[in-house]
Amino acid sequence: MSLMLSKKEHTQIPDQTFPINIFHIHYPEPHIIPLHWHEHLEWIIIANGSFRVQVGSTFQDLVKGDLVFVNTKQIHSAFPKSRDSELYAIVFNDSLIRNLGLDNTEKKYILPLLSKDRDIPSYFKANSPESLLIKECLMNVMRDYFDKPFGYELLVKARLLESIGYIFQKAGDTSLQKQNQEKGSIDPVLVHLSHSSHEPLSIKQAASMCCLSPNYFCSLFKKATGKTLTEYMNMLRIHEAEHLLRTRKYTVQQVAFMVGYTNLTYFGRVFKKLKNATPSEYFKNN
Template structure:
């Protein structure tokens, strides 16, 4: 029996010639955005409640009205902090914002954005002036996309470009040689765990990936994620276990082994701690 645990996500885009989709994430549905990455760009709007959002090696607790911009190939996730939390994820391909015409917007803005030659903010808090304008653009986009009137594609594209224009207001040009040179970054470990969370990983091995000492790694990791390495790995494993159990294709034991637990009792204890229900009861009731 084969399990697919890779976190490169194949995002559902219904219309390949107008590549955009909007996902509504809420507690009674698929209420977790698992750690993953894809070839598309993305806006996240916190519609209600609060989420802990990860983009790359950064983590932020976001509340209603806050926004997140995610570039292509950036690992990211969102975990609700309360049961009434809701968000919209607007996922779109670069084809929607590329310009092959004669004006200078492609070379001046879009290409530097996609190649990370410009430093773009990731998080926009609700009380910032830019956030109100961007959120208005995105909600106008969402409504046009949902209602689909004649010409909605133009409204969607215009709103999308307008939202991106505003993030350039506080963007900074980033010299190529200075980019991503923070030796204290834990991102190598986060990238590794996005595909290998089911494999054993010691603090010493994780620290080695980041070229720092184990003690410093533990301090950085806890500060960034709010969790120890073991707690973070358990979160990823149980999240994947939950997804596998919901398919009803595997037994509890098969799921436990697939996500990295060799001890079924320990798996059950961790699952119940994080989900407030045993794996067997979860399988029975979902």
């Protein structure tokens, strides 16, 4: 059996000559962005409710109006904290903002952004000056993308560039840089779990991946994610179990083994704790 665990995502881009797509994540459709990465850039707009969002090794609880920027090849996820939670994800290729002409914007801004030479913030709280300006850009991007008036491609491209400009105005926040540097030490484990959460992983093994002592690793991991290593792995595994059960291709026992549980009773207990239903109940009702 092949696992469809979250890792590199092959994002659906309808028009490769204008590489952008917008996704509306909401109930009753699965309104989770599983842990993954892709080669595009992404803006996330929290439209309602609240989400626990991860970008790289940083985590934030975000609410309506908050924004998230995801750079190329950054692992990220968003887990809803209530049923009414919804978000929009604007995913676009860097070719939309690249400029191979003679002006200096490519070298001064775009290349440092894509190569991660600048410490770019990921989270923009709803009422900050930058967020208000960026959100106006992104709302206009969505309107023009869906309505497609003549010339909309130019407007979408211009507004994406404008949103990137506001990012650079915020990029000098040194307190955020220090926070990201400290939390970055658990990155090897987060990357590993993005494609191998079904495999056993002890605290000792995880700490060794990060060249840390087990106690210090546990402290950093809890501080960054808000969860213990076991809780975090369970969250990833149960999300994948939810996806597999919805396909209706596998039995509950098969799903448990596929996502990494050898004890069916323990799998059922963890699943019910996170989903408020047993795996069998979920299988019957979805």
